[in-house]
Ligand code: IPE
């Protein structure tokens with residue numbers, strides 16, 4: 001394990017513990033079992049890591065960053081449950097295990113996703129020692145990132161995507177369905193840290209770049225990584241006739257675009273006076289991942 005992978009593991013362990021602490025207890029209902037199953041089944045925990053990395057750029061409040069970290073993972077997990085449904089990507093494997101609708105049933109999976117969304121906002125409401133206006137800003141950012149100009153619109157474009165999509169259409173779809181939550185996770189951390197507007201703006205632009213690179217890489221992984229490596233069905237995009245980066249520009253150009261975006265993200269961080277070492281390593285790590 002590289003030094004940076006050990007650093008990532010610390011963040012993953014931290015959010016996994018926080019998720020255990022902030023989920024309703026087991027066995028009370030089928031709905032809770034489905035929620036717990038879909039949240040506690042691993043994952044890279046990228047979005048929570050971004051909350052932590054953002055929050056470490058300024059003043060520290062560990063309860064606040066834990067709750068915000070759990071909130072973005074709740075939203076992400078809801079999006080995965082719904083993404084896998086028969087009406088969406090119809091996938092049966094997630095994080096190396098049966099998807100929520102396969103393990104439980106379709107109605108339970110829809111409802112588990114539904115429950116996770118308000119649960120995320122409830123967690124942000126319960127953060128102590130930050131102002132109400134900071135909480136409202138965080139909830140506003142998260143709502144905008146996930147709604148009709150954000151993740152859900154991106155998912156809508158994904159299921160309606162047409163073969164005459166232009167590269168700009170594809171960029172927008174990828175930014176909406178995946179980039180916005182990634183970017184917003186980092187901004188939530190920055191808001192908790194109390195960093196100034198200029199630095200927040202830099203984080204936002206860095207987040208945009210790595211968010212788009214992340215989905216391009218996800219499209220590449222769908223082709224190149226085995227199901228064993230990725231924990232997801234290999235070739236799902238081709239099977240579903242998805243318009244992806246490799247489909248539109250080919251695998252080589254997709255890889256180059258992901259590398260270019262990563263390079264741009266690193267350049268964007270340069271004027272920052274704060275310690276961005278982890279953010280630099282993260283960008284490089286994400287573009288080289290296999291899952
Ligand atoms: C998968 O996200 C869905 C996308 C938005 C591309 P991740 O690759 O972050 O999934 P986990 O959380 O690690 O399983």
Ligand code: IPE
Pocket residue numbers: 079080083089151155177178218222232
């Ligand atoms: C998923 O994109 C995006 C969201 C869940 C919002 P994909 O459909 O490519 O994600 P995977 O490959 O199933 O993880």
Ligand code: MG
Pocket residue numbers: 083088089158
């Ligand atoms: Mg999808």
Ligand code: MG
Pocket residue numbers: 083084089091
């Ligand atoms: Mg999918």
Ligand code: MG
Pocket residue numbers: 218219222
């Ligand atoms: Mg994918």
